[in-house]
Amino acid sequence: MASTKTTVGGQILRCRADRSCSLQPGVIELTDETITDIQFGSIPTTVDFGDENTLVTPGLIDTHLHLPQFDSIGALGMPLLDWLSQVIFPAEAKWNDLDYARKMIKRVIEQCVSVGTTGVCAYSTSSYQATIAALEMFSEAGIRGVIGQSLMDRGGPDELTIPTDRLIDEVQSALQLFPSDRRMATAVTPRFALSCTEKTMRSVAHLAKEFRATIQTHLAETRRECHVISDHFDGMEYTEVYETMGLVTERSVFGHGIYLDQTAIGRLRNANAVIAHCPTANSFLGSGVMNRHDHLSRQVRLSLGSDIGAGFERSMVRVGRAMVEAAIAKQFQSDAFDSTGSVDFSCVPKASEAWYQITAGNAEAMGWAEAGRIQIGHPADLVVIHPTIPWRDSGDALSTVMFAWDDRWIRQTILRGVVVDLSPI
Ligand SMILES: [Zn+2]
Structure with missing residues (x-):
């Protein structure tokens, strides 16, 4: 079969060694699924997509989201544990109906x-069948990533609680069907330490090691949750619980990580584990503000996630913006702000760093060598953005686009070379 060539022109987002981004005009050539050439310079009018006022970024990466929670965005006014039991568990139980789950997964992919x-x-629910359906459908759509069955064999409602031995068997089956070398793989996903028995946590940690799978779970999102964990595990610190179970590894992604002392930070750093920072979810549930600057200065690896549906922003550009806002808000709590009345902006990421985070930074955190950058030989995952404001005239074009962001500016999302046209009709 003859190969298909597509050309995309615009201001191309380039990642820099200092974990920020810059723009350079040029043309990207795609051959079928792959980026086969990049020519920097003028942009001819003959390109298939884009022009000099187009921003072309690598496909955006969300490192913490819950697929069954997309319809639950906006349940305001409850702290984490109440929100879980009153809003989220009933929503997730609906995925026990596989037809319902499939319809919703389709909508989630479109979003x-x-x-x-x-x-x-991403997290699925505790339903094995719904999780496999999500893996199959995301795989068919060409999306890169991992999805995990949200493991629960204690502490939840009956309709979400799976018997321990069956749960462990299901994790093994999912790992065999969607192993870590696939573009869409399964992740070992104990929901959090209160929702799993020790047997489950230890067993799935072994399976994750055997299959070299990503591990994802939640950690230190609220003070109350930390206290409940400590009470339940004989006074152990939250990270220590996971470490004892074998779940703190270089392939582990811990959602939130707000309330961590230096010992806990040390455990994460020593294992080279990742904290998925979720600023929109943290503000929405009133959980707190993670100290990104402090975590980075202690050499903890960070990624960024929407945490839908506690998080309310589906767009990773908006979550990137929220990361900047959270870093400013954290400064209001500092001694320096108290004494000077000014924010220390050296502790606040620039927009070009936020763009890096939602592309190459998140890919690195996930260990995806072929994602997050526009590079020859990489799968062609691109976003073609046409801002309808004079963005290139501002002093900081990437900051203007991020803070003035409008989802309607996305004209095409390209997944593994397949163009999804989102232009207004
Ligand atoms: Zn979450």
């Missing part, structure tokens, strides 16, 4: 693609 997300590190 991800419409905001330029081409890579996910």
